Amino acid sequence: MRIRKAGALAAAVLALSLAATACGSDDDGGDGGGGNGGSGGGGAEELRIGIKFDQPGLGLQEPGGGYSGFDVDVATFIAGEMGVEPENIEWVEAPSPDRESMLQRGDVDFIVASYSISTERQDLVSFAGPYFLAHQDLLVRTDQEVSEDAINDMTLCSVTGSTSAQNVVDSIAPDADLQEYNTYSECLPAVQNGTLDALTTDDSILAGYAAQDQYEGQFKLAGFSLSDEYYGVGVAKDDEALVEEINTALQTMIDEGAWEEAVEANFGPANYEYEQPPTIGDFSFLEEE
Incomplete structure (x- = not known):
């Protein structure tokens, strides 16, 4: 796939209209994506981009069929820098356990889905970025009082294949009762x-859930910084040209x-309370693993 580079004017227009265009197309296909099959004007290339469909604030499929969230905005900006209009993006659901295999099979061009960079994952895929720094935390009911010392005695929920679940087992709370689900949204009723x-x-994912109207006043973040999670854009292993192109777009953003x-x-x-953007292309944090 070859994607033409957008001009400076197109990038500026996209940046100004980011909030309005990030939801993508409302004309959803039956295969889980939201693209229009590349029918945009001017013969523009299309992109298949993996995102989360169930993470409010990051990647959420709206009831009307559009898409919203920070990762959606980041992906839309990257696509614009590559010369791809929002209507020519096909959004593909990228569950945590499937992200590496999706890139290896070529199901998507890249993935922007709260995808924490790690040395283990770098053995399987390559990353652009990092473009965001989050910290692992707990989402609890507002009437709960919790302390870090008590985490080992708790029954926790996380997602299969996620860095968060592995962190619990490896270091945060190896004695805790960890229940692993396919998506974070499946955990909420049980916590509720x-x-x-x-x-x-x-904490970025948890903040998105806590901010949802249907959960107003029901949940809170515990306020623990249990790990550093640097989000990257996942691409096929050793596709350095695409990594460089995405890094350039992220820096422009x-x-x-x-x-x-x-x-x-x-x-x-x-x-x-989010962190300032990390330095694009700086993976020195992996040396601390």
Whole structure:
């Protein structure tokens, strides 16, 4: 796949209209994607981009068929820098356990799905970025009082194949009762009714759930920084040309202020205290693993 480079004017227009265009096409196909099969004007190339469909604030499939969230905004900006219009993006659901295999099979061109960079994953895929720094935390009911010392005695929920689940087993709370589900949204009812004590994953994901209207006042973040999670854009292993192209787009997004606008638009309602953007192309944090 060859993708033509967008001009400076197109990038500027996309940055200004990011919030309006990030939802993508409402004309959804039956295969789980939201693209229009590349029928946009001018013969523009299309992209298949993996995102989460069930993470409010990051990647969410709306009831009307559109898509919203910070990762959606980041992916849309990257696509624009590559000369691909929002209507020529096909959104593909990328569950945590399937992300590596999706890239290896070529199911998607790249993945922007709260995808934490790790040395183990780098053996299987390559990463552009990092473009966001999150920290693992707990989402609990608002009437709960929790402490870090008590995590080992809790019943926790996380997602199969996620860095968060592995962190619990390896270091955070190896004695905790960890229940692994396919998606984070499946954990919420059990936490809500007290069957599980807490949902654990990145604070960015938890903030998105806590900010949802249907959960208003029911959940809170415990306020623990249990790990550093650097989000990257996943691409096929050793596709260095695509990594470089995405890194250039991410730096432009930061420099033009579109990155901060997207963070505020998606996480602002949860009063989430986010970190400043990490340095694009700097993977020195992996040396601490």
